[in-house]
Amino acid sequence: MKLQSQLNLAFTTLLLVMLTVTGLVIYSLLMDMLIEDEQAELKQNGELLVQVLNENGRGNSLQGFSDFLDEQDLDLFLYNRHQNRVLDSTMPPRYVNGFSANNNFADDQKEIWEIGNNKFVTSRILFNPESTGLELILLTPINDLQAVQQDFFQRLMIVFIIGAIAAVFLSYFLTNKLVTPLSRLKGQLKKIENRKFDELESIKATGEIKEVEQSVYEMASELQRYVNSQQAFFQNASHELKTPLMTIQGYAEGIRDKVFDEQEQEKGLDMMVTEVKRLKMIINEMILLAKLDSEQTAYQPENVSTSTLINQVMDRTLPMVNEKNITINQEVDEGSSLFVDQEKVLRALLNITFNAIRHAKTRVDITVEKSTIVIEDDGEGISKDLLPHIFHRFVKGNNGETGLGLAIARAIIEQSGGKIMVHESKLGGAKFILSFTN
Known part of the structure; x- marks a missing residue:
């Protein structure tokens, strides 16, 4: 798999994991937030109702309360703590009986009431003075909150999907911008591999890639210098070795063919010994140089x-x-x-x-x-x-x-x-x- 595909895959996977975790956390916290907000709203509505009833004197008359209650589009109960009895309700009798059986009215610490498969968020407001024992209990079905939760979550998912698509395109653009210089740099390395040093071209890059590019070109310059030095070395070495060998060969052939007289033969032998010593010195120094370049442990x-x-x-x-x-x-x-x-x-x-x-x-x-x-x-x-x-x-x-x-x-x-x-x-x-x- 190419580097660009690997980067895109890694980024997309990371993005999906982050979005999934974020969605689950938001989904789990959203219901708690909705319940808290609904309780606050119920309390506010209940306090307003109690205030209106007290101001108009309807709170002193059960019939007056019932008449006022009929005008409201709310799920609520009028409960007497002292008598542990529901005085009036806007909900069907089965809910009154069910909540009574579950002891929900008497337990003022319980905020979520259940009956069958239905759940309700509650809020309790006392009438003034508290000595009357009258209490207004307002309810909201959790199903309504779940509908809000689902709607919100669907909208959130739409935002996440749009954001993910935008992020993937952005990732593709950025990784392409990142990988393209590396691909071009790979081409330059191929030229170095084929010793085409004169064909090297500069590439547009920034940051660490630019530093790598500079290092590659410095390496190419050093390799070119090394190759040139090796070529010069072999040329010079062949010349330096060829000169004494030709001298030795010339005198040796002259002595073999008896071209020289006795005095010239002695001179030729001395010259051959001198050139042999020179050859030996050159060869020894070449061996020493090779050892210095290769045998680091000898130091x-x-x-x-x-x-x-x-x-x-x-x-x-x-x-x-x-x-x-x-x-x-x-x-x-x-x-x-x-x-x-x-x-x-x-x-x-x-x-x-x-x-x-x-x-x-x-x-x-x-x-x-x-x-x-x-x-x-x-x-x-x-x-x-x-x-x-x-x-x-x-x-x-x-x-x-x-x-x-x-x-x-x-x-x-x-x-x-x-x-x-x-x-x-x-x-x-x-x-x-x-x-x-x-």
């Missing part, structure tokens, strides 16, 4: 002193520093620490530091303040065209090796819950900023 964080990490970096870069005659300046907050995988973060710091040493002219500065590490050099810096792509795989600047070092560094830093950014340094070269959340 084992612990509290590590930042000064310890920097000292390890200084020790391992010392041969290259001496070879290039570069000065490394460090300024470390001794009390700072990071909750990271020490070996992996050390690998990232080494990749960035080696990169800085290769491009530096005279100096590299390493600064640590709380959870932020800054590595900068005084080299030529990174070109503006290359800057947005510097952390992509196989993107190399001048003097670059495999083009995977900074990509590995970024993967490690992000897996550590941190961020890595690159800017121009005041020293003239590149400035890498590593920010950790802990």
